[in-house]
Amino acid sequence: MGRRKNQTIKPSDKKKPLPAPKTEQRPSKAERSAYFGRREAAKVLRTVLQGDARRRAVGSIKTLVYSPSIRNKKATFALVCQTLKYLSIIKDVLDTSCVLNNKWKRQEELMYIVTYDLLFGKEVSSFGIAEKYLFLRKPALESALAKILVKKKVKRVEELLAQYETLDSPKPRYVRVNTLKLDVDSAVKELEKHCTVLKDDLVPDLLILPPGVDLHDHPLVTGGGVFLQGKASSMVAAALGPQPGWKVLDACSAPGNKTVHLSALMKGKGKIVACELNKDRVNLLRNTIQVAGANNVEVHHGDFLIINPDDPAFSELRAILLDPSCSGSGTAADRLDHLLPSHMTNQETDSNANRLTRLAAFQKKALEHALSFPSVERIVYSTCSIHQIENEDVIKSVLPLALKNGFELETPFPKWPRRGFPVFEGSEHLLRMDPIEDKEGFFIALFVRKSGNQRQPDPCKGDCCANHSSTQPLPFTRLSKMWLLSMISSQKQTHRKRMK
DSSP, X not given: OOOOTTOOOOGXXXXXXXXXXXXXXXXXXXXXXXXXXXXXXXXXXXXXXXHHHHTOOSSOHHHHHTSTTOSSHHHHHHHHHHHHHTHHHHHHHHHHHTOOOHHHHTTHHHHHHHHHHHHTSXXXXXXXXXXXXXXXXXXXXXXXXXXXXXXXXXXXXXXXXXXXXXXXXXXXXXXXXXXXXXXXXXXXXXXXXXXXXXXOSSSTTEEEEOTTOOOTTOHHHHTTSEEOOOHHHXXXXXXXXXXXXXXXXXXXXXXXXXXXXXXXXXXXXXXXXXXXXXXXXXXXXXXXXXXXXXXXXXXXXXXXXXXXXXXXXXXXXXXXXXXXXXXXXXXXXXXXXXXXXXXXXXXXXXXXXXXXXXXXXXXXXXXXXXXXXXXXXXXXXXXXXOOGGGTHHHHHHHHHHHXXXXXXXXXXXXXXXXXXXXXXXXXXXXXXXXXXXXXXXXXXXXXXXXTTOOOOOOSOOGGGGGGSSXXXXXXXXXXXXXXXXXXXXXXXXXXXXXXX
């Protein structure tokens, strides 16, 4: 039955409207880009901070940011550098505000990134769980920052950063042409579309571009036609001078720029064994080799120091490139190491001195091992360090062994004006680059074995020596005994004649 026209409708009879469904506003393209950019930056920051804490970096900040896995390289690079620049303040703010629970402490690198953006960088939207979490606690973060400024007796954040600021020094952009894929003239022609290009007068395949030129997204770089490689780094493989068809060992290879340069100098012929102990750096090395098209490189995931010099697999080894772990003091500015926590303190600390001593001990051990390979004719030892303890002192300490095995120091790039510190005879053969004059500090030593002085492999290994009564064959021992008896008899006769 229908309701009568004038019947009063009770409120309970009315159908209550359904609540509108809660719809979250879809993030804009810019918000999504910022969201993923912070995650990429956090991943790089984690690797950088872990490597700095262990004093064994997987790669420089630039190397990590400009790897193929990072999409928005420019934005990620800027975000990582700025977060590192403010990191000490960010940590103080988070500690003072006590906003991080255990869950978020396990993602501290992401929280550093978001906090930087929230307080000092771009305005952060609430898109993303981490962003929303800190966005709701922004008043607490700002209050903590205000307390820190009062405690430090400064009015502005810039005053806190003043002690960490460094002067930028203009440095040319060096580009090494990968002649496995491209000739130098073709590279010059293509790059001249963007900027002025000069050819280096020392390294044949090295080009000089104006400071600040950004080529990280250029097709020649992403395709492996050219490598963004500094002058000093490019001089190392050139100093070794490997020839096509040689067998060469790169003892500490990653990230692989010098390795693939060796391959280019050898025209892709012969064989290069690239050693790398660290698993993460092995992956970086493999990627560099693949991009370069260096098909004559074989990656050896292992420790160079445990390779047996007398192993038949290395009997035809002609040259070794040894660029061991070092302090990196010569390229600290270029690597942006001044942004790392370990470089925010006084450099002349006892821990830093101890670190240099440990590094020098490892470098000496590695160089001695390289000098013990019997068939090797050329060895280059290089560091990106300015410290004598890692450079001239290491060379001086191994000279007796080098001379014993037939090696002599030779002069790489004779026209280069800066040489080793005069701390021993022969240091004039060493090559140094100066951080002020050359915009980076570097060191190169070249050992060359003179013909006919090869060390002979030990023919008697392992248990075979147990079959001999001495280290010499038995017939020789008998002849020696007969010779000694005749000498004694002769001396007795001479003595009797004198007595008469």
